[in-house]
Amino acid sequence: MNFMGYRRTNGTVGTRNYVGILSAVVCVNEVVENIVRQVQGTARFTHHQGCCQTMLDIGIVNRTLTALGKNPNLHSVILISLGCESTNLTEVIEGIRASGKRVEHLVVQETGGATRTTAEAILLAQEMVHEASLQEREPFPISELVLGMKCGSSDTTSGLVPNPAIGVASDLLVDAGGISILGEVTEFIGAEHILASHAANETVAQGIFGLVERMEKRAMAVGEDIRGGQPTGGNIKGGLTTIEEKSLGAIAKAGTAPIQAVYEYGVRPTVKGLVVMDSPGREPEILTGLAAAGCNGWGRHHS
């Protein structure tokens, strides 16, 4: 089975062909939003990071921005920075360029303020969207696809119908040679023994237990009951009582394929098949992480 996609220089395949407008730091989010509003064919990547963070956290920001820029659904990238952020711009720009993409960079403090930067970036984005529009789609086997999985607004029916249905879709893609990524480590808590029994080998099984232990310790460190946060108020209204119960339904998304590897947040898998990626269940974080991991799209249910 084939799909029509966009070939990227580094061998990955996109299902979309956007010009990505990346915000290097929270302070330029509005500039990025204004650019994207004016130019069809661009996609916005804003966030609340990039300043006053520990080096460990900034490292994750650098890595994630780079990986987002490399996502095959982006044809090329404009990075907007302020000029005084902690984000390592060279690492991000060179990292994305290494994938063969055109990357342009505008610095608000050097361009003469937000308005001038917005105006210049709009003209640049128009030119780049035009360039992107010249690329023709080609047929590719679905083994080139990367699927991210996520559940939303879970209730007690989620584990009975929609999550198993996503599991079937994941199994089909894995059988066809593609990559399927399961995240939401908070929603492994209480079900990790079942997930680990699907691991392709002992290292992967221990990796799954390790991720859950790290996530649970983080939750425990605040000295509070995880309930209310997990499961959410909406989950509880829908009949889910504990995180364990939610997890047992959530992992049905994994289907029946063996889990081949465990990855850190936002890292693109280097193996085919079903893999696990460290991430919380919270949408903005996991969906960003899945995009950074190279997903073309996600299988997501909403109860």
Add this chain to the structure above:
Amino acid sequence: MAIDAIALHMADNVATAVQDLKVGQEATVRINHDVCHIILQEDIPYGHKFTLKPVHFGEEILKYGEIIGRATKDIGAGYHAHVQNIESLRGRGDLKTKED
């Protein structure tokens, strides 16, 4: 026969309502391939759980044959089993603080 609730594992002590159920109603519960009947002591909303048998304080609650928490009080059969009488065993930083 219309099914009011399901339990997926023989060991389960709670069942999930597949429609809104009323107090006093005799609920038809499918447990795996068997069927049993339970008189409900409370209204049970769609998607919510009720006890299939009496559960004692501290006893583990089983759904899908797996532990989903424990009872925070004695619960008779046919009662709404949810956050008011079941607690999570995981991610309980509040318990850790008390123990420390």
